[in-house]
Amino acid sequence: MSDQNVPSEGVPPTDTAPDTAANDAPTAKGAAGLPPSAEDADWQEQVAKLSAKNAELADQFLRAQAEMQNVRRRAEDETSKARKFAIDSFAESLLPVCDSLEAGLAHKDATSEQIREGAEATLRQLKAALERNKVVEINPGVGAKFDPHQHQAISVVPADQEPNTVVTVLQKGYSIADRILRPALVTVAAAR
Numbered sequence: 001m002s003d004q005n006v007p008s009e010g011v012p013p014t015d016t017a018p019d020t021a022a023n024d025a026p027t028a029k030g031a032a033g034l035p036p037s038a039e040d041a042d043w044q045e046q047v048a049k050l051s052a053k054n055a056e057l058a059d060q061f062l063r064a065q066a067e068m069q070n071v072r073r074r075a076e077d078e079t080s081k082a083r084k085f086a087i088d089s090f091a092e093s094l095l096p097v098c099d100s101l102e103a104g105l106a107h108k109d110a111t112s113e114q115i116r117e118g119a120e121a122t123l124r125q126l127k128a129a130l131e132r133n134k135v136v137e138i139n140p141g142v143g144a145k146f147d148p149h150q151h152q153a154i155s156v157v158p159a160d161q162e163p164n165t166v167v168t169v170l171q172k173g174y175s176i177a178d179r180i181l182r183p184a185l186v187t188v189a190a191a192r
Contacts, residue, residue, distance in 0.1 A: 101122055133176075135175075140184060142166060145164065151188075152183040156189070157190060166188060170186065
């Protein structure tokens, strides 16, 4: 008999195939029962840092979104209030004009000259109130160049002046902050 096939006493038989079942399940110590390598520890540390950074950025994003909604809501509230109360200043400046008209009407025995003086004073008050609120009068002089952005031509008439110039102003116009409220109604000189 040959000694190769007979096991020695006290020595367990050796199997040439490795035990794969033991290596299939990962362990806390790492592969093959070894402690985790420094590379694995670095990787786990990086994952933990990135997860924490991700949570922090998500929180910052939510806070920024909430802040933007608050800013938008405040802006809408301010715009609403500005629209609602924009007329306050203008109305307040017109109150003295109203008072003057009522005071003038209260004088039953006023002469025509007193009525005229009162009307002129009230008109000055009204013009001052309009000026304070940036309402500007458009009153082109005779011979001024016709401007279709500020003037409305009612008719074209023959005149002894330059063509396309204002001959007469039938009604003054008004603008507010470079926006035309009402164009001035004018007659314009015809081309010769």
